[in-house]
Amino acid sequence: MNRTIILKPSPEFTPQIGLFVAQMEELRRETKRYVQDLSAEQLSWHPTPKVESMGTLLLHIAAVELSWIQEDILRQPMDEEWRIAFPIRYGTPQLTGESLAFYVEKLDAVRSQVRPMLQTLQDNDLERTITPLDAAGDANRTEYSIRWILFHLIDHEAHHKGQIAQLKRLLPV
Numbered sequence: 001m002n003r004t005i006i007l008k009p010s011p012e013f014t015p016q017i018g019l020f021v022a023q024m025e026e027l028r029r030e031t032k033r034y035v036q037d038l039s040a041e042q043l044s045w046h047p048t049p050k051v052e053s054m055g056t057l058l059l060h061i062a063a064v065e066l067s068w069i070q071e072d073i074l075r076q077p078m079d080e081e082w083r084i085a086f087p088i089r090y091g092t093p094q095l096t097g098e099s100l101a102f103y104v105e106k107l108d109a110v111r112s113q114v115r116p117m118l119q120t121l122q123d124n125d126l127e128r129t130i131t132p133l134d135a136a137g138d139a140n141r142t143e144y145s146i147r148w149i150l151f152h153l154i155d156h157e158a159h160h161k162g163q164i165a166q167l168k169r170l171l172p173v
Contacts, residue, residue: 007022017118034168043099045167046167058104065157
């Protein structure tokens with residue numbers, strides 16, 4: 001039996017924004033599928049202190065998505081709660097012992113926040129550039145187009161999905 005898979009723009013968005021959102025949704029389904037059978041212990045495991053656990057990577061994916069859209073494009077500060085998504089950067093312990101439901105809830109909550117934010121954009125906004133805020137709240141000197149930011153969010157999650165796949169293969173028996 002032949003199968004045809006087509007990726008169409010999400011209809012509640014303008015065509016180009018909708019295509020980015022459709023790609024983000026497809027990738028998120030794949031990311032969740034990779035971790036669907038993991039225990040809290042497995043999600044917390046990491047081979048060395050300098051490697052994020054799968055749970056930390058899931059939080060990181062959510063936090064970066066929220067950061068680029070809410071904080072950098074819309075200039076609305078993120079809550080401090082998201083520091084847990086960057087433990088190596090901040091020199092803090094990784095979160096442990098949380099169930100898969102905890103991480104999926106974070107991913108879903110962020111996507112539920114981001115979708116309406118993206119609905120405020122039109123296709124002609126894609127070429128608009130923004131200067132992200134750095135950790136100190138100062139603007140850095142690099143400007144990014146909104147098109148690049150949406151591409152980067154897809155690339156970023158795909159990168160970490162690959163790390164999750166590798167960590168899953170390395171899990172101790």
